[in-house]
Amino acid sequence: MKKVAVIMGSTSDSSVVQAACDQLKEFGIPHTTHVLSAHRTPAAAARFAQTARDNGYGVIICAAGMAAHLAGTFAGNTILPVIGIPLKGGVMDGMDALLATVQMPSGIPVATVAINGAKNAAILAAQILAVEDQDLAKALNAQRAEMAQNIDNANAKLRMIGQQ
Ligand code: RP5
Numbered sequence: 001m002k003k004v005a006v007i008m009g010s011t012s013d014s015s016v017v018q019a020a021c022d023q024l025k026e027f028g029i030p031h032t033t034h035v036l037s038a039h040r041t042p043a044a045a046a047r048f049a050q051t052a053r054d055n056g057y058g059v060i061i062c063a064a065g066m067a068a069h070l071a072g073t074f075a076g077n078t079i080l081p082v083i084g085i086p087l088k089g090g091v092m093d094g095m096d097a098l099l100a101t102v103q104m105p106s107g108i109p110v111a112t113v114a115i116n117g118a119k120n121a122a123i124l125a126a127q128i129l130a131v132e133d134q135d136l137a138k139a140l141n142a143q144r145a146e147m148a149q150n151i152d153n154a155n156a157k158l159r160m161i162g163q164q
Contacts, residue, residue: 002056005060086113
């Protein structure tokens, strides 16, 4: 299976990004984690992106806050799908990162998840890889079935206490 690269702009992002790594691990998806900044280490970030496809990666997840140019910088340097996670923080509490990540110019897309949406970034990466991987597709379907079962259980409880 292709690897997923999980990139964060700063070590201060790691607690949020961990949810993506946990979800990838749960699906058994090989992944590596890196701190690379579009602003503080622009050359290293560009190098990583330019060589990622040849290095066995299939999807890149980029998490950054504030002036969040990381995902866009990666997207401009690779044709691999790039998923951006805008992070909460700064004076605009993540809205700045959301707009910086999602508002890409035509031709260079970044698939942007919600502010701090690390788990969804990992699930979306899994869905991309599952196009060519039956086991991963099964794991994704099982996760969906479990979510539906949890809702059924919640409704059964509400019925039991006479609220339905
Ligand atoms: C962004 O600036 C990082 O992704 C981080 O979310 C934010 C603040 O970084 P630090 O100043 O905490 O390193 O580039």
